[in-house]
Amino acid sequence: MRILLVEDEERMAQALCEILRQENYEVDHWGDGIQGLYAIETDVYDVAILDVMLPGKNGFEITKEARRQGIRTPILMLTAKSDVDDKVTGLDCGADDYLTKPFMPKELLARIRALGRRNIHSPDGTLT
Template identity: 65%
Template sequence: MARLLLVEDESRMAQAVAELLRREGYAVDVCGDGESGAQAIRERTYDAMILDVMLPGRSGTSLATMTRDLGLTTPIIMLTAKTSVDDKVTGLDSGADDYLTKPFAVPELLARVRAQLRRVGALDDHAACSRTRTFADLSWDVSSLTLRCTTSGQSTTLSQRESALFETLLDNADQVLSRDQLRAAAWPQAYGSDYNSVEVYCSFLRRKLAFVGSTVQIRAVRGLGYVLRDGKDS
């Protein structure tokens, strides 16, 4: 089992991302500031690190530099809201292997983690490439983000944000989730923004479910939220 270090000072985001990574089968240590992150790096061995740039105590850039100064070649993915070329260059020059700007879609982060682990031989490639989720007449290839109806044989590709929302609904099939719950789970880095995005992306997903000819439905429950159900059962 690959062990990851996540250093992120926004506690709700850190908890949500860590939980998503654990669902993927990773062991995850979480630190909420730069100093505790530095201590973890010195004391433990990790297969990959995910470091926020702006941290209390010391920055993610400083942690990346420290990691390389220690002679460690552990893959590092930097997370930041900064989008300028200079900021990215600084992060990469400090020793980071990849750079992901906020807001990001969870499937993209997971794909980048897999890519870094694969690069250093810390990932079971077969397991990563063959992960498929099924529900009712749907088959979803998580790696390629391809959604297929097993009855019609029709398939379509989901976007990163559609995939994050679909996986959240799938993880909680037949349970009603509020828009806040869906947004927090699917896009943990986007707290307090894009309030209507859940409604918009549910609409996108409904169109794709109809396109492939699935009986699965995303239903709005007035005053409560949304639920993923097999329409054959109703």
């Protein structure tokens, strides 16, 4: 499974990359929202994990723009923003799941697996 990770906090990003790679996931990491949006626009991912508070563009903006462009990659918001209104905003702007920090790695991995099951590739390579 190929995962896009957009996280600006370096220690958190390193820990997440290690957790994901231990599960044999291929991970592309970007540290700001502009790079993250470019990555999701120009590459194919099975799942995207986005922080909300990012330099350049926040995770909500990335999600809205990706959905506006018809990008259907499953998006998981992984953020310290735990207010109910933030969760509603994230889900309403197009995120498929929302997990707050701190989190347990096994829960994150289970959510990634669930999102991956929903993201089925059709025979011609398009996402369905």
